[in-house]
């Protein structure tokens with residue numbers, strides 16, 4: 001039997017609004033994520049997709065339930081500690097990178113994730129050929145911008161850098177929160193193609209939130225539909241291959 005990399009057992013998460021109101025968002029999530037799963041996640045606005053990622057990453061703590069990583073209970077583990085095995089790319093190209101540092105400096109900082117990090121000039125120079133090779137894979141000229149400040153990059157290059165930083169230490173779980181949503185169609189398509197290639201080649205375990213039904217079907221081996229804080233549908237690869245976009249829209253209706 002394939003071991004679960006991550007398991008959520010009846011996870012319930014609430015959020016507190018600015019005026020102190022407590023709202024239940026995740027209402028009992030049960031999920032077993034196997035090593036090598038590439039799961040696309042869809043659901044209406046407010047279904048709890050980002051809250052699910054926040055709960056997995058540790059930026060929100062569940063009110064009840066359990067989260068297990070390789071069988072170890074991590075429910076109370078800090079977000080910082082979880083960065084040792086969880087990589088995350090956000091929708092906003094401004095998140096996840098240090099704008100006033102160069103691309104190469106950001107990449108160096110992303111190595112040794114979760115441990116003490118120092119920027120040593122020698123180490124930076126040593127790593128340039130390696131970083132260049134890595135950046136070339138992103139297929140958008142990032143390899144020619146290694147010494148540029150991140151704030152001067154295009155949105156697509158910045159998201160490509162975020163992706164590299166999230167995967168540089170081969171995370172056990174990669175969380176992609178609509179990571180191409182802010183990009184133009186061509187740039188988005190390129191980043192998704194590279195994302196898919198990297199996940200397959202490096203046998204990464206990944207969860208990707210998307211509002212594009214075509215992408216939810218095209219990528220990954222499993223599909224989840226979240227509705228009102230619960231997993232409404234969990235579809236495996238053979239079933240997913242049979243689905244059409246119209247089938248997915250139907251899940252939103254009832």
Ligand SMILES: Nc1ncnc2c1ncn2[C@@H]1O[C@H](COP(=O)(O)OP(=O)(O)OP(=O)(O)O)[C@@H](O)[C@H]1O
Nearest residue numbers: 015016017025043044045046047048049050051052
């Ligand atoms: N910190 C917070 N304070 C108040 N409400 C919150 C907070 N975080 C999330 N919510 C609410 O929780 C619900 C779920 O939000 P979440 O971002 O998880 O949904 P989502 O499925 O990712 O939606 P979207 O597709 O719009 O990104 C929403 O109604 C949102 O307004």
